Amino acid sequence: MATESAVLPASLATGQRSLGDPSLGYPLLPPLTSGCPRTGTEEVSYPLELDYAYARLDAAALFAPAARTGLERWAPLLPPLHAPGLGEGGTPLVEIAPNVFVKDESRNPTWSHKDRLNRCTVSAAVAVGAHGIAVASSGNHGASAAAYAARAGLRCVVFTGPDLTPALDSFLNAYGAVVLPVPWEARWPLLRQAVERFGLHPVSNLTGTHTGHPYGPEGYKTIAYEVFQDVGVPAAVFVPTGYGELLFGVRKGFDELRRLGLTDRVPRIYSCESAAGAPLATAVARGLPAARVEVGPTRAYSIASPVSGYRGVLAVRGSGGRPLTLDDTQLEAARQELAGNGLWAELSAAAGLAGLRSLPAHELPDDGPLVCVSTSSGFKDRATGSHSTAPVAPEWAGVERRLLEAGFEL
Known part of the structure; x- marks a missing residue:
């Protein structure tokens, strides 16, 4: 640790x-x-x-x-x-x-505000002697929690949605998190069970209205x-x-x-x-x-x-x-x-x-x-990573045309 x-x-x-x-x-x-x-x-x-x-x-x-x-x-x-x-x-x-x-x-x-939150929540997990944390997140919270758990020597379980992008999946896995994509409505019931049965410390919401x-x-x-x-x-x-x-x-x-x-x-x-x-x-x-x-x-x-x-x-x-x-x-x-x-x-x-x-x-x-x-x-x-820029012909005429299309003036 x-x-x-x-x-x-x-x-x-x-x-x-x-x-x-x-x-x-x-x-x-x-x-x-x-x-x-x-x-x-x-x-x-x-x-x-x-x-x-x-x-x-x-x-x-x-x-x-x-x-x-x-x-x-x-x-x-x-x-x-x-x-x-x-x-x-x-x-x-x-x-x-x-x-x-x-x-x-x-x-x-x-790369998000969640790092300020998770420095504090993971500190609580350390204080109570938890061996790991659990979080339900669409992206930012999970990545941050996984990073701070790794830094503190704790395991991290992230319940996320079924439409998790490859980039965010890689981000979460880079920190050694256990990533569990499930239907959105199932995230919190499953999070509660993971907390109760495995003794994980929850760093996100467990209640019907948000606490x-x-x-x-x-x-x-x-x-x-x-x-x-x-x-x-x-x-x-x-x-x-x-x-x-x-x-x-x-x-x-x-x-x-x-x-x-x-x-x-x-x-x-x-x-x-x-x-x-x-x-x-x-x-x-x-x-x-x-x-x-x-x-x-x-x-x-x-x-x-x-x-x-x-x-x-x-x-x-x-x-x-x-x-x-x-x-x-x-x-x-x-x-x-x-x-x-x-x-x-x-x-x-x-x-x-x-x-x-x-x-x-x-x-x-x-x-x-x-x-x-x-x-x-x-x-x-x-949508990040979905943009694809067409190659330009490797001669001046092609470059000039692209610049003129972009609004540059000769």
Whole structure:
């Protein structure tokens, strides 16, 4: 098993707290991966978050410039990082237009934001002595979980869909994961059985409405910390949204900055969902803690979720933002805009910018920077590798013709 070469700062995490009833607290271990046992019902499961001894933190020292990289940079405000890292975090904030910035999470070790989550969830698996982890994933989460499990010396089982692309299959197998493509609706029941019968630690959702792992969104808080260090508190953050874990983590990070006295406000938070389903937008519109929806056809498979969770509702509530829904045409336009700025994003990852571009100018906040999170690399799209460029004749006439067709002028 790999180990860190340096002693990490101590985590100030003190326990788990129910989001369904914040007065209900639980010990830090074991992680309650099926949600709060005292507030959940057959209709909705309520996640947990971690609480911290904030009064013991020297916030000025923690947020001072530092050479340390990886999530250990923020160890006091994260669960204990028992799993070794891969240099996750520290991704660039790229200005693509005046006052419009993209937080490019494709620069993480497995090319997605999920690395921040899995550094924390695999740490929990190590803490409880699990010999392996299990995850249900369409791609990004599984690849990341497999990488962090390999780094920590754990086995990894990935339940994925029947339409797994050869590229993602190779990606998962490269880390030694056991890859199990099954029908989409069978993934979670089989995941639960694998967890119960083989003693694997679940690092993805086990419940009907989404709860996920209580440690996971804590890793996403670090996006807010990094944005704050780069541009302060932005006017708004636009976040690609499936289950809402990333959304919740970003909001919690800014809430903590306010709690620690480093700022007096939080940004408006906009969830950016695929219009093919949009369970969070449905839940907010109906005043529900979570919702289930039918998912229609879309190429944005990473955010095409049939269920939402209570975290997403909490993230947008009271921020001044709101849920946004985007169709594939809007997502494709945003992806092309990102590519025109040198950023190759998965279609789902372009949802943040698509959300910003969907708002009329008079609705855009003008009291600070606008930040769009781009969650993953274009490598993750299912169509990647299908493009084939026709060969050009090996003489100048052929080259000239191709350049003229591309719009070049002599």
